[in-house]
Amino acid sequence: MRYAVFVTGPAGAGKSTFCANAVQHLQTLKRTVHWVNLDPAADPNSFEFAPTIDIKDLISLEDVMSELGFGPNGGLVYCLEYLLQNFEWLDEELGEYEDDYLIVDCPGQIELYTHHPILPKLISHFQQLGIRVSATYLLESQFMEDKYKYFSGVLSAMSAMVNLEIPWINVMSKMDLVSTRSKDPVSGRNGLRTRKDISRYLDPDPLLMGPSQAEGAEKPLNKRFHALNQAIVQLIEENPLVSFLPLDLTNTDSIERIVSHIDYTMQYGEDEEPKEPKDLDDGDFPDPE
Ligand SMILES: Nc1nc2c(ncn2[C@@H]2O[C@H](COP(=O)(O)OP(=O)(O)OP(=O)(O)O)[C@@H](O)[C@H]2O)c(=O)[nH]1
Numbered sequence: 459m460r461y462a463v464f465v466t467g468p469a470g471a472g473k474s475t476f477c478a479n480a481v482q483h484l485q486t487l488k489r490t491v492h493w494v495n496l497d498p499a500a501d502p503n504s505f506e507f508a509p510t511i512d513i514k515d516l517i518s519l520e521d522v523m524s525e526l527g528f529g530p531n532g533g534l535v536y537c538l539e540y541l542l543q544n545f546e547w548l549d550e551e552l553g554e555y556e557d558d559y560l561i562v563d564c565p566g567q568i569e570l571y572t573h574h575p576i577l578p579k580l581i582s583h584f585q586q587l588g589i590r591v592s593a594t595y596l597l598e599s600q601f602m603e604d605k606y607k608y609f610s611g612v613l614s615a616m617s618a619m620v621n622l623e624i625p626w627i628n629v630m631s632k633m634d635l636v637s638t639r640s641k642d643p644v645s646g647r648n649g650l651r652t653r654k655d656i657s658r659y660l661d662p663d664p665l666l667m668g669p670s671q672a673e674g675a676e677k678p679l680n681k682r683f684h685a686l687n688q689a690i691v692q693l694i695e696e697n698p699l700v701s702f703l704p705l706d707l708t709n710t711d712s713i714e715r716i717v718s719h720i721d722y723t724m725q726y727g728e729d730e731e732p733k734e735p736k737d738l739d740d741g742d743f744p745d746p747e
């Protein structure tokens with residue numbers, strides 16, 4: 459059986475960094491794992507090591523931009539559509555590996571996940587090859603700094619999940635940055651965020667959308683804006699699809715836990731005893747003094 463996990467999420471969410479860490483982690487477990495780069499704009503110098511399969515061997519954004527006059531976003535779509543038209547290249551690259559685990563590093567253009575048909579087509583091609591697939595959607599912890607930004611992130615994750623329709627986990631990346639930040643935007647409190655503050659973001663608490671204590675009842679919110687917020691709150695309450703696993707790359711347990719969840723969503727090694735994903739430990743977040 460072959461497995462592929464598509465690592466998706468907005469630009470700069472830490473996808474490539476996560477892929478590199480996941481590959482290294484699985485290698486230390488003596489598992490056969492390959493990194494597949496699907497980002498035609500990736501800078502080869504930014505990779506800690508070379509991907510096994512690289513879309514840039516087929517087509518690169520740089521060439522498309524200089525030779526065909528595309529801009530960066532149109533160029534990216536062109537490159538991925540070119541890949542869809544050249545599946546024989548991909549099949550040949552994939553063909554060498556059997557019984558493998560592929561970690562597929564995707565580009566950061568959000569529209570790829572929300573409405574382009576490119577990824578669904580690519581994923582169904584993997585499935586036709588008998589590869590079991592899942593996806594990981596990374597949102598960086600910076601999204602926890604502003605509640606409106608946070609909810610737009612939650613909605614983007616939801617819309618990507620609905621678009622791709624495959625087993626899925628959401629990850630809040632760069633959690634190492636959270637404990638050092640000074641202020642929780644909801645409680646308005648200075649100092650480290652408590653475990654409870656953080657968990658409201660990992661398991662979206664629709665009440666976060668309401669006015670914070672700091673905003674208080676000062677001025678009535680714009681009515682239409684308020685109605686929109688209410689509608690979003692209701693959507694999230696009625697469809698609790700999205701929750702996030704925290705990823706702190708400075709903590710090996712954290713990466714191990716994410717990998718165990720990914721394994722679980724794909725029922726990796728189902729011939730063995732099924733394993734429950736690892737739960738959160740108390741040591742995962744800093745508790746306030
Ligand atoms: N502090 C911290 N920084 C991180 C972490 N992961 C990634 N970064 C930084 O965030 C930036 C973006 O990381 P990438 O891994 O390139 O993100 P990406 O999602 O692949 O970006 P695109 O491919 O451009 O969409 C880099 O400067 C990384 O060093 C993390 O866990 N913690």
Ligand SMILES: [Mg+2]
Pocket residue numbers: 473474475497500563564565
């Ligand atoms: Mg990347």
